[in-house]
Amino acid sequence: MLAAFDKNNDSFNDILNIMHEAFPECETRTDERQRALLDNPHYKIMLCRGNGQKTAAFIAYWQLEGFVFIEHFAVSQALRGGGIGAxxxxxxxxxxxxxxxLEVEPPDTQAAIRRIEFYKRLGFKHNRFEYMQPPMREQFDYIRLDIMSCPQSFTKNEFLPLKNKIYKLVYGADV
Incomplete structure (x- = not known):
């Protein structure tokens, strides 16, 4: 079920299609900038293949020093709700x-609450301190999000050096 993305053999367009279904524009890069990340040694993608070896889900993540930062995790819209994601x-x-x-929307909507509960069932901890996601596209501003972590939780001070790495390496933002 788990397979590493191979840019020479796998279709990045399948990943982009799922990403467009699952995320608002303000939470993604342009397709060109997203594709350029494939050459970054810290950026990796794991695939979940469905019938016919088509991409059913993906996890795009950053392998950073001492931890992994999940940037995007999504299941194809047609396959959601069947346990594939969990x-x-x-x-x-x-x-x-x-x-x-990983980052999640604050528990302000039913969808956000369901998403947080989904991650909690998988062992993630909801870290309740303020966090702002730097813009992924020039026309957008910082977004208020929450941090979830697995297996341990973090205080705001414990998270600060990790946040600095995420800001610098993932978002190219000033610390």
Missing amino acids: NFMREFLSFINMPVI
Whole structure:
């Protein structure tokens, strides 16, 4: 079920299509900038293949010093709700075997609450301190998000050096 993305053999367009279904424009880079990340040694993608070896889900993540930062995790819209995402994430966490950090929307909507609960069932901790995601496109501003982490939680001070790495390496933002 878990397979590393191979830019010479796998279709990045399949990943972009799922990404466009799952994320608002303000939470993604342009397709060109997203594709350029494939040459960054810290940026990696894991795939979950469905029937016919088509991409059913993906996890795009950054392998950083001492932890992994999940930038995007999404299941194809047609396949959501069947347990694929939970099984895929469990496999990913076993494979990575190091602390994992991701961003989620604050629990202000039912969809955001469901997403947070989904991650909690997988062992993630909801870190309740203020966090701002730097803009991924020039026309957007910082976005208020929450941090979830697995297996341990972080205080704001414990998270600060990790945030600095994320800002610098993932977003190219000033610390």
